[in-house]
Amino acid sequence: MTLVQHVLHKYPAVGRDNLIPILQEIQTAEGYLSKKSILEVGRYLDIPASKIFGVATFYNQFRFEPFGVNHVQVCRGTACHVLGSSTVLQELEKHLKVKAGQTTRDGQFSIEVVACIGACGLAPVICVNGEFHAKVTAQSIKEIVDSYKTKGE
Amino acid sequence: MDFTININNKSLVASRGETILEVMNRNGIRVPTLCHIKNALPTGACRMCVVEDNKTGKLITSCSFPAEPGMSILTHSPRVVESRKTIIELLLSNHPDDCLYCVRNKNCELQDLSSELHVTERRIRGIKNKANLDLSSASIIRDPEKCILCGRCVYVCEEVMGVACIDFINRGNKSIIGTAFHQGLNTSSCINCGQCIMVCPTGALTEKNHFAQIQEALSNPAKRVVVQYAPSITVSMAEELGMEPGVDINGILNAALRKVGFDHIFDSSFSADLTIMEESAELIHRVQNGGVLPMITSCCPGWVKYAEEFAPDFIPNLSSCKSPQQMMGAIIKSHFAEQENLKPEEIYSVSIMPCTAKKFEAQREEMTREGISDVDAVLTTRELARFLKLFGVDMFNIKPELVDSPLGFRSTAGKLFGASGGVMEAAIRTAYRTLTGKEMVEFQVPALRGFEGRKETKINIDGLELGVAVVNGMTNAKKLLDEIRSGKNDVHFIEIMACPGGCIGGGGQHIGTSDEQLRARMQTLYRIDETERIKVSHKNPEIVDLYKEFLGEPLGHKSHELLHTHYHQREVVK
Ligand code: SF4
Ligand code: SF4
Ligand code: SF4
Ligand code: FES
Ligand code: FES
Numbered sequence: 001m002t003l004v005q006h007v008l009h010k011y012p013a014v015g016r017d018n019l020i021p022i023l024q025e026i027q028t029a030e031g032y033l034s035k036k037s038i039l040e041v042g043r044y045l046d047i048p049a050s051k052i053f054g055v056a057t058f059y060n061q062f063r064f065e066p067f068g069v070n071h072v073q074v075c076r077g078t079a080c081h082v083l084g085s086s087t088v089l090q091e092l093e094k095h096l097k098v099k100a101g102q103t104t105r106d107g108q109f110s111i112e113v114v115a116c117i118g119a120c121g122l123a124p125v126i127c128v129n130g131e132f133h134a135k136v137t138a139q140s141i142k143e144i145v146d147s148y149k150t151k152g153e
Numbered sequence: 154m155d156f157t158i159n160i161n162n163k164s165l166v167a168s169r170g171e172t173i174l175e176v177m178n179r180n181g182i183r184v185p186t187l188c189h190i191k192n193a194l195p196t197g198a199c200r201m202c203v204v205e206d207n208k209t210g211k212l213i214t215s216c217s218f219p220a221e222p223g224m225s226i227l228t229h230s231p232r233v234v235e236s237r238k239t240i241i242e243l244l245l246s247n248h249p250d251d252c253l254y255c256v257r258n259k260n261c262e263l264q265d266l267s268s269e270l271h272v273t274e275r276r277i278r279g280i281k282n283k284a285n286l287d288l289s290s291a292s293i294i295r296d297p298e299k300c301i302l303c304g305r306c307v308y309v310c311e312e313v314m315g316v317a318c319i320d321f322i323n324r325g326n327k328s329i330i331g332t333a334f335h336q337g338l339n340t341s342s343c344i345n346c347g348q349c350i351m352v353c354p355t356g357a358l359t360e361k362n363h364f365a366q367i368q369e370a371l372s373n374p375a376k377r378v379v380v381q382y383a384p385s386i387t388v389s390m391a392e393e394l395g396m397e398p399g400v401d402i403n404g405i406l407n408a409a410l411r412k413v414g415f416d417h418i419f420d421s422s423f424s425a426d427l428t429i430m431e432e433s434a435e436l437i438h439r440v441q442n443g444g445v446l447p448m449i450t451s452c453c454p455g456w457v458k459y460a461e462e463f464a465p466d467f468i469p470n471l472s473s474c475k476s477p478q479q480m481m482g483a484i485i486k487s488h489f490a491e492q493e494n495l496k497p498e499e500i501y502s503v504s505i506m507p508c509t510a511k512k513f514e515a516q517r518e519e520m521t522r523e524g525i526s527d528v529d530a531v532l533t534t535r536e537l538a539r540f541l542k543l544f545g546v547d548m549f550n551i552k553p554e555l556v557d558s559p560l561g562f563r564s565t566a567g568k569l570f571g572a573s574g575g576v577m578e579a580a581i582r583t584a585y586r587t588l589t590g591k592e593m594v595e596f597q598v599p600a601l602r603g604f605e606g607r608k609e610t611k612i613n614i615d616g617l618e619l620g621v622a623v624v625n626g627m628t629n630a631k632k633l634l635d636e637i638r639s640g641k642n643d644v645h646f647i648e649i650m651a652c653p654g655g656c657i658g659g660g661g662q663h664i665g666t667s668d669e670q671l672r673a674r675m676q677t678l679y680r681i682d683e684t685e686r687i688k689v690s691h692k693n694p695e696i697v698d699l700y701k702e703f704l705g706e707p708l709g710h711k712s713h714e715l716l717h718t719h720y721h722q723r724e725v726v727k
Binding site (some may be wrong): 035038039042048049051052053054057058059064100 | 311315316318319320321322324331332333334341342619725727
């Protein structure tokens with residue numbers, strides 16, 4: 001049984017009510033919503049793929065690409081915002097040539113925007129693979145992610 | 154139960170369940186709407202239709218608010234007008250200022266509303282929408298930059314067509330109308346019917362245009378450029394030309410097409426007659442030899458693609474006959490080419506169709522022979538009107554001319570293809586004759602006429618009771634197919650057309666066609682059937698000749714090679 005089937009079997013095969021919980025479970029299990037899983041959910045619940053995609057893109061919590069080898073979470077909470085997290089994010093997106101929610105072509109990096117991660121004293125904060133980096137600037141962000149690139153090799 | 158409500162200080166009668174908008178419309182008070190669709194559940198999304206509740210001072214959406222006893226409504230108070238104007242200004246703030254380059258220029262609800270509401274300066278500046286054109290489909294172009302998110306296309310695609318290949322994607326100011334996974338429409342389950350274009354208020358949805366190729370062919374001396382037009386075209390062009398709805402422009406069209414420079418003009422109603430010869434023979438063959446029943450028509454390429462995607466279990470039921478467009482195309486590039494001493498590739502074959510799905514059909518692999526398409530380019534009714542303008546044809550000062558012959562003469566049965574139920578009526582007439590050797594006493598089958606989404610009756614052919622059903626609109630078709638899946642077995646022959654009312658309501662027709670206009674078109678087709686003499690396909694003298702000289706007999710060897718095809722299940726994102 002595939003992972004998706006496993007999730008689906010917990011829910012009755014009708015109705016749109018269970019769509020969100022199903023998508024959430026799949027994302028928890030697989031890290032993202034693949035095209036394949038969305039199509040499978042659609043067939044199971046008899047909902048067109050466009051509808052599921054529409055619902056899923058409505059919520060920020062869902063992503064449609066797998067995580068990169070290195071996953072960069074950029075905090076966009078209030079404290080980080082006040083201290084310039086939006087420029088940090090912009091620089092990061094420019095540097096990696098992908099937007100938040102996406103993964104670089106080589107699969108090395110993915111970016112995610114998160115709300116306050118409870119380290120406001122260190123704002124602006126980013127978290128790469130669970131490691132926190134404090135007081136990040138538009139300059140330092142590039143060095144930080146590049147340091148992971150070499151680690152990966 | 155009726156009661157009165159007060160609108161603009163006048164007492165008006167309303168009945169329970171009516172919306173304020175309905176009461177206003179009945180009484181000649183016009184309030185603009187954008188997201189509203191007749192007979193659909195209101196979404197209240199655009200707020201264009203707001204009116205002022207005089208008692209509470211609130212602005213309420215008239216399309217979704219039921220009229221209530223004692224209400225007092227102002228429809229054009231300064232507040233209301235200002236609020237509507239602001240909505241339009243907001244819509245314009247991120248809209249590309251592309252009117253001069255837009256197909257919908259002078260035929261756009263956004264333009265109309267901004268002019269009606271006197272928007273004369275840019276008070277609100279926003280960041281212009283940025284999105285890629287979706288050119289992937291053979292029929293439909295999507296330009297999300299011009300989309301104002303009214304949601305009408307989404308409604309039609311899901312509720313009328315049962316396809317649902319587009320929906321609202323993302324949220325807030327990032328919202329767009331798109332496909333699953335942002336893929337091209339060509340990989341989606343879109344059946345190319347074009348009904349979304351028919352309801353789109355702006356230029357966000359348009360048909361893929363073939364002007365350039367046709368112009369090039371027309372100016373290429375090495376090409377023989379031929380054209381055919383569908384049965385519904387002559388009765389549905391009037392609105393595009395500024396004539397009375399339902400006018401049959403008939404011979405004027407021939408003259409106009411000659412003026413443009415087409416070398417030969419054929420009528421697809423002729424090949425509709427040909428379709429009937431083959432299709433009725435196929436039906437009889439299936440009935441007499443235990444073939445797969447019910448047999449289902451396959452002249453609508455929207456329905457055919459739907460079947461390939463959503464109802465592959467019914468593919469064996471599909472008639473193997475090509476559509477009239479494709480039969481004509483095949484005959485032109487075989488028999489006609491031979492007679493004119495031309496190679497197929499020296500002919501450029503254009504067709505004029507009420508339909509965007511015909512563009513898709515023309516480029517299907519099954520519709521080519523040795524890499525050469527039977528039909529090279531397709532123009533919709535709308536495009537034809539523009540095309541004629543481009544060539545300076547004055548449709549009001551032109552003498553009617555005859556279509557070319559052979560391959561031009563038609564019976565009224567072939568002409569009936571334009572309306573839902575027409576294929577069925579035409580087929581019954583010929584099947585009856587083949588089975589009994591006699592003509593029907595009464596040709597018309599009233600039970601199969603009119604706008605109903607589904608029509609059903611029994612035809613008695615010398616003791617053989619044939620159950621027939623006619624559906625238009627894919628959701629109606631889906632219901633019928635579901636019934637058959639769960640055991641309904643009293644139908645033997647089904648006509649399915651994707652578009653409401655059949656091809657007279659096709660996705661390539663005049664935008665803004667009303668129900669009354671559709672009725673007028675249908676009436677004209679019925680009138681033609683009443684007044685003209687040759688009412689059955691098998692008595693069309695040119696059809697008789699074509700079989701004698703070239704095809705042999707229906708379902709014969711030549712027919713199989715040229716006029717029949719097969720369909721396969723299609724994998725799409727759905
Ligand atoms: S052409 Fe028809 S099927 Fe395709 S998106 Fe438009 S309404 Fe839907
Ligand atoms: S594409 Fe047209 S019909 Fe569809 S939501 Fe946009 S403006 Fe409305
Ligand atoms: S009903 Fe007619 S116009 Fe509509 S998709 Fe079918 S063939 Fe085209
Ligand atoms: S706002 Fe960024 S850690 Fe709290
Ligand atoms: S028309 Fe009433 S809210 Fe859009």
